Amino acid sequence: MIEVFKNYIRERSSVSEDELTQVESVCQIKKVRRRQYLLQEGDVWKYNAFVTKGCLRTYTIDEKGNDHIINFAVENWWTGDRESLASGQPSMYNIDALEDSEVVLITKTNFDKLCEEIPAFNTMVNAILQKSFIVAQNRIYTFISLSAEEKYIKFLEKYPHLAKRVPQSMIASYLGITAETLSRIRKQTARKL
Amino acid sequence: MIEVFKNYIRERSSVSEDELTQVESVCQIKKVRRRQYLLQEGDVWKYNAFVTKGCLRTYTIDEKGNDHIINFAVENWWTGDRESLASGQPSMYNIDALEDSEVVLITKTNFDKLCEEIPAFNTMVNAILQKSFIVAQNRIYTFISLSAEEKYIKFLEKYPHLAKRVPQSMIASYLGITAETLSRIRKQTARKL
DNA sequence: CGATTCTTTGAAAACAGTCAATCTGTGTGG
């Protein structure tokens, strides 16, 4: 499964095969079974994590027991908690697997070293960070501008594969609405077609 | 006013005074009067922009004519449209000044060159990007998890200075609620104290 | 002071959330 990660790097950087070997040497493969945690609230997150197989979610649980999904991550996506990683503070998020999954872990120390020693790797990482920010900002835009129905339609357009893979109730959580509301929206939307 | 920018760099990086001069040499100062645009929807954004004085907002206008504020930027904050800058595509955002302001502009080309030639500058830029992402993610969290009142209270805690500086109706827009709703929330919240 | 901008208020309507019950599909063990 590490090949998935290596191909990812090959596709979006000019990291050489020798350097790729160096990257691989600090990779740690972790299998995460369905429902198993990769990170639990209160723990400090210490890695950069790349998903090579499966699907995970990052979420919080509020006082009422409702969970709120911040992010999904499938193959070729990154996951983890950048905030906890950067600050060294306990994470406010949980990450668990929705399917049996496999993740490549690189410790912060090793990761920073790779960035220092392999300029092409550093460039790629910055490009990814940049893109993550843009994606986050677009999501903010949907929250302040769109109705529940519009958000759902946009989600379907943007992540059609995820919509098929993840329970509806979790999509609702990701969109910031209840499962019941999403169910009603779907009924309405279907009528329109 | 460029001193504001230089102090900002001094405080969060180890860029030398010589290098600072190099940075300064590619800086372009732009005064933006209240209500004047720094960027208009449809234009391509080509700079990195740092605010040395005043206050600006980034927003979109929907079909109904409602505006939705994505971001505020005051002294020592960055502004602009990273998405348009990265992609070269026309921006979907407007940026205008809420007060008479002053902004330092660095073209993408020059900025990239600074990042290449001054490692400490590059490191600082990455740290800022990282932080921007974390801030964006926290904002997403507030949208999916909090009620209108909670979002407002959190905003007050996080940006007390902004709350005094910016019209309420714009804070409402930033929070994704109407000005009327915010007014009612304030009345309620005041009663509680 | 007059003009403009911003905030507040009221009443009605639209929207989304809650709770409880039912329905559907899937997989497991007997």
Added chain:
DNA sequence: CCACACAGATTGACTGTTTTCAAAGAATCG
């Protein structure tokens, strides 16, 4: 292969929140 359990989705009735539209009331600025 069936019966059952379980998780997820749907539905209904009700409640609560937020928006909308229109009007009136502050506040600010030249």
